[in-house]
Each structure stands twice: as structure tokens, then as C-alpha cells.
Amino acid sequence: MPKREFDTPQQLREEIGREVAVTDWIEVAQDRIDRFAEATGDHQWIHTDVKRASAESPYGATIAHGFLTLSLMSSLMAQAVGFRGGIRMGINYGLNRVRFPAAVRSGSRIRARVTLAALEEITGGLQAVWSVTIEGEGGDKPVCAAEWLVRYYE
Numbered sequence: 001m002p003k004r005e006f007d008t009p010q011q012l013r014e015e016i017g018r019e020v021a022v023t024d025w026i027e028v029a030q031d032r033i034d035r036f037a038e039a040t041g042d043h044q045w046i047h048t049d050v051k052r053a054s055a056e057s058p059y060g061a062t063i064a065h066g067f068l069t070l071s072l073m074s075s076l077m078a079q080a081v082g083f084r085g086g087i088r089m090g091i092n093y094g095l096n097r098v099r100f101p102a103a104v105r106s107g108s109r110i111r112a113r114v115t116l117a118a119l120e121e122i123t124g125g126l127q128a129v130w131s132v133t134i135e136g137e138g139g140d141k142p143v144c145a146a147e148w149l150v151r152y153y154e
Contacts, residue, residue: 003079008086009126009152015116021080025109025137026072028064033106036068050106064104069144073132076112077148086154093127093149102141109137117147125153 001022006012030050037043042065045052053062074092104110111134118129127149134144 003082005082005084007084009083009128009154010086012116012119012126012128016119017116019113019115021112021114023076023079023112023114025111026076027107027109028068028072028104030062030106033062033064033068036065036071040065040067042067059103059105062106064106066100066144069100069104069110069134070098070146072110073112073134073144073146073148076110076134077114077130077132077150080112080114083152087125088153091151091153093151096129096147096149098144098146100144102136102139102143104136104143110134110143111137122151125151127151 004021033047037048046057046059047053047062047065050062054060057063113133113135115131115133116128117131120127120129128151130148130150132144132146132148133142134146136143
């Protein structure tokens with residue numbers, strides 16, 4: 001599905017309750033996992049020790065950190081939704097709920113399905129509540145499900 005472009009955030013009103021976009025697949029390679037481990041200090045073997053994870057992990061491979069998967073939501077959203085105007089800035093306001101129902105194996109691909117759950121007026125703009133489901137290619141459960149609040153200031 002191509003990126004959805006809106007003239008202004010106000011146009012989102014017509015999308016409440018609808019799936020707005022599905023992103024392209026992106027690979028979660030071991031190099032990305034290792035760089036995330038370095039940045040966060042989370043070097044647990046299930047993420048960084050390929051040999052041990054191959055032998056001992058129930059996944060048969062290293063897996064991405066849940067928080068790495070969550071952090072990719074920003075770049076996935078940039079693929080999904082854009083504005084041609086009417087916005088001075090967008091702010092990550094937080095998350096209401098996050099779950100990691102399945103693991104992301106190193107080298108696998110993920111994509112996001114983005115639904116606009118709600119839209120409300122705030123001083124100087126709008127607050128969108130995005131329901132984001134990140135899928136793992138070939139998986140039967142999502143790898144991440146989150147309700148993400150983004151504020152758009154005009």
C-alpha cells in the first residue's frame with residue numbers, strides 16, 4: 001500500500017476507525033540488533049550471541065529486542081502517513097498499551113498496519129491515537145501491538 005498523504009491533519013477525521021496504511025516490509029538484520037544492543041546496553045545473549053541462540057533459544061536464532069521493534073514504529077509510520085501542509089510539528093506523546101505477542105527473528109521482515117483509532121482537539125492542534133500492529137512475515141501473531149499517541153501542531 002502506498003504512503004497516505006493528507007493535505008492537513010484535519011483530513012484525518014474521515015479516517016477514524018479505518019486502516020489508513022500498510023507499510024512495506026523491512027528487514028531486521030543482526031547488525032541492527034547489535035547496534036540497538038550497543039545503544040541501550042542490553043546485551044542479553046538471546047539478542048546478540050548468534051551461536052548460543054542457535055543452540056539454546058526456543059527460536060533457533062537471535063531475536064530483536066522488543067523495544068527495538070517498538071522503536072521501528074517511527075520509521076514505519078513515516079512510510080505510512082504524511083502531510084503536505086497544515087502541520088508545524090508532530091510530537092510523540094506516548095503509548096497507552098504495548099504488547100509483544102511474538103518474537104522477531106534476526107534476518108526476518110516486519111511491516112506495520114496502521115489504523116486511526118481516535119482524533120481529538122488539543123490546544124494548537126490535534127492528537128491522533130494510532131493503533132499500530134507490526135506483523136512478522138509468515139507469522140500467525142503480531143510481533144508488536146501498540147496504541148500510540150501523536151500530537152500534530154498547526
